[in-house]
Amino acid sequence: MCRARTGEAPGEEPETEEGFDGMLSAIGFGRWQVIVLLLPIFTMAFYPTHLLGASFLSSPLSFRCWSDEAEMLACIADGENCLNRNDLDAGANGSSYYNSVCLTSAEPPGGDSLVFNDSYRIHSTSISSCPIVEYDTSVFQSTVVSEFDLICERSYLRPLFVTLGTIGTMFGSMLGGFVGDRWGRIKAVRIGAILNIIFVGITVVSPNYPLILLTRFLVGGSVSACLVPAWSAALESTPNRGRALVGMLLGLPFSFLLSALAGLAYFIRNWKYLMMAGSSPVLLLVVVSFLAPESPRWLLQRGRGEEARKVLRWAVKINRSEAKLNVDSCVDKLIKAFTEEASAAASKNSENKLSAVEKFRKTLKMLFSPAMRVIFVCLGIIWILHYLLYVGIALNTNNFTDDPFLYVALTGLMDGSAVILMTPLTSCFGRRTLLMIGFLGGGVLFFLDFAVTPELEWLRWVLVMAGLFFVAGSLQVNFLYAPEVFPTEIRARGFAFVQVLGGIGSSVAPFITDVLSLAVPWGPTVVFGCSGIVGGLLFPFLPETRNQPLPETVEEVEEIRRKKKEQKKSKSLEGVENQCYVEDSSTHL
Structure with a gap:
């Protein structure tokens, strides 16, 4: 078999790599x-x-409610208190004008919506506790919240903007893993x-919130x-010694573009644009997807040796x-090696000839492997907690x-x-x-937030940023670690599995930052601290x-686990023998 000699450090005995x-x-x-x-670089760029991006796309705006048009017009006629409201000190009287208080008894006006400017800052709604609303557009011109009036009794709909997106990533991970394993990574x-382009286009022209x-x-x-x-293709094409470096640096586009997104949002205050x-x-x-070659490792696994030969010749x-x-x-x-493996699998009803139900059963059987069962359970829980931590901290902006803008920019800086x-x-x-x-470092830092007094806001x-630093750094390591744990035959699906569970953590995060924080102000801190410690x-x-x-x-994978158990058992027995030898020697003395 083809071999290559590698060594981790000078003086270290180089290891022989075989096979692919x-x-x-x-x-x-x-x-x-x-x-x-x-x-993966361009994928991480728009991720x-x-x-x-919900910190900007669906950021809540301060608002003021009016019971009817007459009350609003009367206030506007009072130039001293209303007409000059944009010139008021935002830290004093300005904040009292946009009080974000819903009315207790009011009826929504009938007829068409009243619109007083092109930005929809003032308009009538169908909300009984806020028939006419005026939004503070000093920070954002328009967000999903202001466009669809996700305030008062409709405020519970706001976290769904984030949650539905993260739930989508769960199903997308499964679909991407299936298509990537079945029809190719590229x-x-x-x-x-292509689907992303289509769906983003539909989003920005959607006329109602359910369609959004x-x-x-x-x-x-x-x-x-x-x-x-994309991630699987990158790691499968990278030599073993460079895989760690590549897997880590692939996260930098996300970090830089996150900070760039804060700058972009500073100049583009409309959520659609x-x-x-x-x-x-x-x-x-x-x-790039039309220029990049298919993963030769995947081609060999699927029995498409001649295609793999062409890719490797070109490489x-x-x-x-x-x-x-x-x-x-x-x-x-x-x-020859992959064909022999495929022939052995074909004699036992290869996966390509199994029905959908039988494929599902075969996948479940992998859980009966002790090594794979531990990997699925532990790594799955870890990814839930990891995404809960990372997304939750990032969305805790408001x-x-x-x-x-500063918070998100620093988030990208800490991440990078x-x-x-x-x-x-x-x-x-x-x-x-x-x-x-x-995990442990981030969890401890979040708990230390309890000890900070209001006078030490800088602390x-x-x-928070130091805790994010620990969580973000370990998340990037996790993107490198998870694909390496799963074997090639289920790598894309295994990575998709943990991505799906990570989506659960992302889906829960907005409810912790938007809902739990209102009921229990210290709740998010406890959740983030416990998540870090348990995951570690x-x-x-x-x-x-x-x-x-x-x-x-x-x-x-199972063989590796068995060898490690034997090595531990051997070391344990060797320690016992040495102890017995010492005791026996002391007895003779």
Whole structure:
């Protein structure tokens, strides 16, 4: 089999990589991988708008309610108190004008909606406790909240804008994983990108809120349908030694574009224009999806050896590594190995010949493997808590400060700084260690927020941003760690599975920041602190993947677990024998 020699540090005995990982190491990292890496880069570029853009897209605006048109016109006629309201000090009388107080007894006016300016700042509604509303447009010209009047008794509908999007990512992850495993990583990315363009277009022209919620679900699904296969294609095309670096740096586009989104929102105060501008990188993703080659690892697994040969020949050519290996000879050996595995699977009713029910049962049987059962359960819980922490902290903007642009910009800065710091650390420490530190460190910092007095507001900023730093850095490590844990035959589906569960955490987050915070002000802090500590305590049950080749099958994962148990048992017995030897020697003495 094709082999490559690697070493982690000078003086360390280099390890021999065999199979596909050995070929990738011989090909090296070059222009071939750069083209493939553009897929997750452009996907992460428009992901911030749909995941965390709610701080701008659906931000609540301060408002004032009127019982009828006569009352409003009378107030406007009083120039001293009303006509000059925009010139008032926002910190004093200005805030009292837009009091965001709903009326207790009023009837909505009949007839058409009253509109007094083009921005719909003042108009009539169908809300009984706020028949006529005037919004404060000093921060945002228009948001989903002001356009569809998600205030008073309709305020419970506001978190659904975020929740439906994150629920969509759950189903999109499953769809992207299925299409990516069945029809190819690149085709799945292309389909998801085209659908995203269509659904975003429908969102910005939707005339009512129910249709907005439907399109939010579809937009979220299309984003994650791109992300899962794009990430799998990137990692499957990267040599083992560079996989940690690549997996970490792929998160930087998200961080930079999140800060850029804050700047973009500062200049674009209309939610529709902002959504279109923030989603524009998807156009580049469509172009790249027609240029990038399919994952040769996936092609070999699906029995499409000649297509994999063409991709690898091209990779060797543009990476200028012809002298390092005979690609045809290596591919022939890989085709033979994968064909033998496929033939063995076909004799036992391969997955391609099974019915949908039988496929589902076969997938469930994987849970009966002790190693896979631990991975599914522990990693699933971890992703729920991780997304709950990350999205919850990012969406807590309106509860924390009156300056959402600064908060989101700092969020992106902390996220990017965490990625840059964590990248070299992944070469020195194990993935599990960094993940555990990130969870536990973030959880402790959130609990320390209880000790901050109102006079030390700056300290609250430090603790929250430092906690976000820990959570964001470990999240990027998790994006690298999760695909490495699952074997190739179910990698896309396994990664999609944890993405789905992560969507549950994202879906719960807006209710914690928007609903729980109103009932129990300290509730979000407790939830975030407990999530970090509980998540950190789960990592000792999972395997380490640093400097380990990617497993190909579930059987390999189980074999790795069995060998580690034998090594621990052997060390334990050796310790007992040494202890007995010492006691025996002391007895003779």
